[in-house]
Amino acid sequence: MKYVILIHSNPRPWGHPTADYVPEFQSLPQERKDAMLADFERRLKELSERGELLGGEALGDAANARLYRWTDDAPLATDGPYSEAKEHLAGFFLIDVESQERAEEIAGQFASPGDTVELRATMWPGGDDQ
């Protein structure tokens, strides 16, 4: 089963890893920060070795997004961001795991001070007739 782990954040200025730019993470003691970052690197490596990590991307500043809306029977471009919310989609990881439980376990490990992690199932083309 494939899931996408979405990282919502409000890094100021916009930058990656978001942890470097959010006050909630920056206010932690250095040792704790180092340990959390090392943990994160180790987990990514493990997921990759287990063949569970399909990919991921850090996204550019939401403020620089270009939006295209259908107006007067033609696309009309405006400058972003899409949402007025404070936090924006900052990046994502795509994983392929055995079960929802495993996906939830991994998503929990992606939580970090200052970020909100969202786990979403991806749709697949098959189905059961039972």
Place this chain on the structure above:
Amino acid sequence: MSVRELEDVWRRESPHVLGALLRRHGDLADCEDAAQEALEAAARQWQELPGNPRGWLITVASRRLIDRARADAARAGRELAVASEEPSPVPPERDDSLELLLLCCHPALSRPSQVALTLRAVSGLSTAEIAAAFLVPEATMGQRLSRARATLREAGVRFERPEPDDLPARVAAVLDVLHLVFNEGYTRSAGRALLDGELTREAIRLTRELERALPDHDEVAGALALMLLTQAREPARTDARGDLVPLARQDRSRWRRDEIAQGVAILERVLPRGPVGRFQLQAAIAAVHAEAPDAAGTDWAQIRTLYDMLERVAPGPAVTLNRAVAVAMESGPAAGLTIVGGLLEDPRLARHHRTHAVRAHLLELAGDRVGAADAFARAAGLTASLPEQRYLNRCAAEARR
């Protein structure tokens, strides 16, 4: 020789070639590499099929293994004791496919790794083909496979038949893997028609081979019967638009009678022998469906009895849900809804689409169209399957009408 002919030979011979190599040299990764090199040599050299393709491939692959061991030893500045062991040119006939299946489904490996390794080493599929079948990037599948081989090496797993006491549990793991491969192929045959039943055919082929190797293991026969009886429904499970048709609404005249007959014949042979395991019970349920003229004319009392037995042998929420349907069909929807209500108290099951889909069908049966529509909509929101979502949204709309 055409590429297609060579592929056919490879699919048939690769488990035997690998088995012969593994008996002499235990490391799966090395043996797979050597077998691959032998295949490449065959592609270059074979104008037509040699008299004994298996012997040819084993001989060439064994030489590659020895060459490599010599080179490694030379690099390390050591003499190599096995260097003089030239492989016998024509190996004795022996079927290693069971040992190879058991190796690929070794308990040290995660289930997805067992599946991937089985398709690679036993079925002879390429990494790219397996990746395509499971809709993941080829690099990811490659990592999954190398990790699996490394795990076997680190765990010191040897290529041999397990102790008789361990065999049933090891065979059960193989059956789980083969059934998973089958289901992956079967459930994918709805929706985007990107798979042509390759995985279902391969799962059935391997289960048949396993049955030949272990004729006294009734669960192997049960799994084979289940796959055949399920596969028989394949022509009826999608409509003209490619949308999913659930079992209850399928046009049974389109079910394949030959596969049903094969499945039923297997069951008639093994069921009286008892004790009856979960695959035999699931197959028996599929056989009751197969023998019914339509959903209403199904022997639901019989199905309910079988689900009662299945719940004792292999309890789980999916079994309880199916039992709820059987109970509802036999004794009325209220009794079924009581069972589903109990399941909904578990937060994990409350987030599972099938719990709500079954509840919706039972509410509809009870005449509660509003409740059914809500439950269908809830199920549609929870499923990750595109054809199921289309089907459930359609049901919700129909119930609201």
